[in-house]
Amino acid sequence: MYSKEEASKLRQQFWITFGKYMKPIPSAEGLDINWVNYKTGVKHIFFRMNAEQKQATISIDITHPDKEIRKLYFEQFLAFKTLFKDALAEDWTWEQETVNDFGAPLARISTTLNGVSIFNQNDWQALISFLKPRIIALDQFWTAVKPIFESIS
Template sequence: MYTREQASQLRQAFWTAFGQYIAPQLSAEGYRTNWSNYKTGFKHVYFRMRAEKKFATISIELTHPDPGIQELYFEQFEELKTLLHETLGEEWEWELHSVDEEGRTISRIYKELPSVNVFNQEDWPALISFFKPRIIALDEFWSDAKYSFEALK
């Protein structure tokens, strides 16, 4: 078992390693990007990567505090579902109005990788191989799709 500080250091070491590995990759629009902390340009729309003790996820999270507006964003993503899945090369899970760890209502579109542990450095290549193509594909999707969300901004 790790102390809180050791766990924090290991997580930070993983995300630093991931950031260094993916740093040379330019965005779909040709810009340098902070892939680990991807900015969508829309408040309450996030691309999140999480690496935990038993799994990893990459997701599009919609966190608007108004559930009705959150649902509008979700419906707009549903309109683009075919494009999203084609760009990703796979289908993801769709979850309207679930509750996160802090008790907030969120909606998310996500893919999970089970049976990996961020605290086991032997799993880091699998985690990087899981995150890298998907965050790049999300960026490619978003470079076209973001304009469909302007009315909700």
């Protein structure tokens, strides 16, 4: 087991490594982008990447505090599900109502890689290989659909 400080340093080191690995890759619009802290530009819609002790997850989190607006955003994503699947080339988990680690309600579209640990540097290549193509594909998908979400926000 790692102390909290050691675990924090390993997490930080992984995300710095991932950021350096992704830095030369432009966004779908050809712009520089901070892949680690991806900004969707639409309030309450986040692309999140998370790596922990036993798994890694990448997700779209819809966190609007109003349940009906959150549902509207989720239904809009559902309307683009075919386009989403074409961009990502795999099935993701679609949850209209769930909660985050702090108990706050949200809608989430996600996929998970099990059996990897951010604390094992031997797993870092697998983590990067999991996250990299998915965040790039999410960016390509988002470039196509973002104007619709901007119009309803």
